[in-house]
Amino acid sequence: MAVRSPAVPSRDQRAVYLAIIEAVSAGDDAAFDHLLVEDFVDHNPVPGQPAGRAGFVYWAATARTALAGLHGTIEDILVDNDKLAGRTTWRGRHTASFLGVPATGREVEFTAFHIVRFVGGLAAEWWGTGDMLTALAQVGATIQPPD
Numbered sequence: 001m002a003v004r005s006p007a008v009p010s011r012d013q014r015a016v017y018l019a020i021i022e023a024v025s026a027g028d029d030a031a032f033d034h035l036l037v038e039d040f041v042d043h044n045p046v047p048g049q050p051a052g053r054a055g056f057v058y059w060a061a062t063a064r065t066a067l068a069g070l071h072g073t074i075e076d077i078l079v080d081n082d083k084l085a086g087r088t089t090w091r092g093r094h095t096a097s098f099l100g101v102p103a104t105g106r107e108v109e110f111t112a113f114h115i116v117r118f119v120g121g122l123a124a125e126w127w128g129t130g131d132m133l134t135a136l137a138q139v140g141a142t143i144q145p146p147d
């Protein structure tokens with residue numbers, strides 16, 4: 001089996017991922033122009049999220065609106081060729097509708113896992129999943145089975 005050389009050096013991918021999480025946390029949406037390809041693909045978009053880089057900006061703004069002071073802390077990063085896997089803990093205060101739950105003012109903390117594919121040193125594809133069940137429990141939501 002042939003071993004592919006990384007499309008981007010590992011530390012560059014780490015730096016870009018760190019910069020993406022920092023830009024989300026800081027509300028620096030302009031930074032995404034230098035971190036994501038224009039035709040960026042988010043494989044897990046939120047409802048109403050447009051395609052491309054603009055969609056990621058939309059997601060970040062929506063998340064920061066629902067969770068004031070949203071801040072991500074990177075816990076783990078693994079790099080393999082042109083892909084990176086990251087585990088990030090997100091924290092914020094629930095100050096606007098979040099997953100259909102009206103603002104409660106409660107602090108929220110949950111983990112998210114990301115897989116990011118890079119092209120030319122920029123993020124090109126993003127798969128992400130967050131522990132929304134934990135987040136919903138923290139804002140007092142209850143889950144009811146269907147009738």
